[in-house]
Amino acid sequence: MEKKSRVQNPFTRHKHLMRRSKSRPVLFDLSRAGERAGLEKLLKSGRVREICDTYIHQLRELFAIDNPPLALGSGFEKAFAEYHAALLKEAPDRQRGSWVFYPWLSTLVHVLPRGEFHRVRTARNRTLISTEEQKKFYDATIAIAGLSIGNSAALAVALQGGARRMKLADLDVMDLSNLNRIRAGVDSLGIPKTAITARQIYLIDPYAEPELFTEGLTERNIGEFFKGADLVIDEFDDFAMKRLLREHAKKHRIPLISGADVGESAVIDIERYDTDPHTRPFHGRIPNIDFKTMKGLDKRAIGGLIAQLVGLENHNTRMLEWPKHLGQAGGIVSFPQLGGMALLNGSFVAYCAFSILAGYPIKNGRTEISLAHLFLASSYFSKEMRTERRKALSALKKRLNIV
Numbered sequence: 001m002e003k004k005s006r007v008q009n010p011f012t013r014h015k016h017l018m019r020r021s022k023s024r025p026v027l028f029d030l031s032r033a034g035e036r037a038g039l040e041k042l043l044k045s046g047r048v049r050e051i052c053d054t055y056i057h058q059l060r061e062l063f064a065i066d067n068p069p070l071a072l073g074s075g076f077e078k079a080f081a082e083y084h085a086a087l088l089k090e091a092p093d094r095q096r097g098s099w100v101f102y103p104w105l106s107t108l109v110h111v112l113p114r115g116e117f118h119r120v121r122t123a124r125n126r127t128l129i130s131t132e133e134q135k136k137f138y139d140a141t142i143a144i145a146g147l148s149i150g151n152s153a154a155l156a157v158a159l160q161g162g163a164r165r166m167k168l169a170d171l172d173v174m175d176l177s178n179l180n181r182i183r184a185g186v187d188s189l190g191i192p193k194t195a196i197t198a199r200q201i202y203l204i205d206p207y208a209e210p211e212l213f214t215e216g217l218t219e220r221n222i223g224e225f226f227k228g229a230d231l232v233i234d235e236f237d238d239f240a241m242k243r244l245l246r247e248h249a250k251k252h253r254i255p256l257i258s259g260a261d262v263g264e265s266a267v268i269d270i271e272r273y274d275t276d277p278h279t280r281p282f283h284g285r286i287p288n289i290d291f292k293t294m295k296g297l298d299k300r301a302i303g304g305l306i307a308q309l310v311g312l313e314n315h316n317t318r319m320l321e322w323p324k325h326l327g328q329a330g331g332i333v334s335f336p337q338l339g340g341m342a343l344l345n346g347s348f349v350a351y352c353a354f355s356i357l358a359g360y361p362i363k364n365g366r367t368e369i370s371l372a373h374l375f376l377a378s379s380y381f382s383k384e385m386r387t388e389r390r391k392a393l394s395a396l397k398k399r400l401n402i403v
Helices: 014-019 033-045 055-066 076-090 114-121 131-139 149-159 176-180 193-204 222-226 239-252 291-295 299-310 339-358 371-375 383-400
Strands: 026-028 050-053 098-102 107-111 141-145 165-169 211-213 231-234 256-262 265-271 365-370
Touching (some): 055 107, 055 114, 131 339, 149 256, 149 339, 165 193, 193 211, 231 339, 239 256, 256 339, 265 339, 339 365, 365 371
Parallel strands (some): 141 165, 165 211, 231 256
Antiparallel strands (some): 098 107
């Protein structure tokens, strides 16, 4: 298990290899004699089953990216050969960059140094994201509470070259029923969601520095969770913690983003405590229930709060009917969700996170996106369908005691 509330430094050296978690890579700098010995020891141990060394190809990409006129001209190969020859006079390729050992994969990978690696990996972002915006995004610290949609959001942020430091909080391990919406495989079953997400981030950026809260969030550690954070993403089902997250976001004047998937719809809430300290938690959609009372709510009561928060107007007929199937024979034991919407929600949340951190005027409020309204034919919204939906809506309000 990862240690809670501790930044895991990816540059811990080879002598700590046997003590390190299997969910973090080990980086070797072979320009140092001691680390060359450490890597040789690792190779002799038999723990490395695969070696991926495309360093020269990465170097070619770097040279092309730094020299666009040459990359698109006929003289590129000669210019690169001269550039590479000059580097070899200083040190062999093997002693350049970092060798990254991923213990959970038994794989060793040779990559460019941090700055050059980041420059090449985000090269296709250019013009869409300015150099200044990219730096702000990469240097930011994003705290993510809940790793269902939160997993998709974290990976979308990492893919776009954002947030080298992410704080990941979730107390659950991966269950088989989670695989309908979290981008993971059966090899991840039984592993903490924090560790799974960190592994995926490290594979995108071995220089990343995620901080893992494998016991979730508590009143005791939430202060550490907010420490140094520039933005918070709330994807918790726990409404007591959702309220506590907002209290701390308001206290520290940090923007908070939350994404919810409702069948084939997405609801994105943005609470700009950074620009408007008078922002109401949940935009006033949830009754002002105290933290202690919220902690005692059962799943059905929480479902009612979720329904109010997301907005019954954003539920289709099948989503409106889910509570009547909860705990029933042939029914369900939790909230219904779809993987495609989780991925889309993560992308929407990541877009908003980047835009806020880059200084774009992201509004304080709510946005709803319905795939049904965007793509289905108008016949789907027939009079009969609308009547059926009104009946389901009325029944749900009665069941949840919503006026």
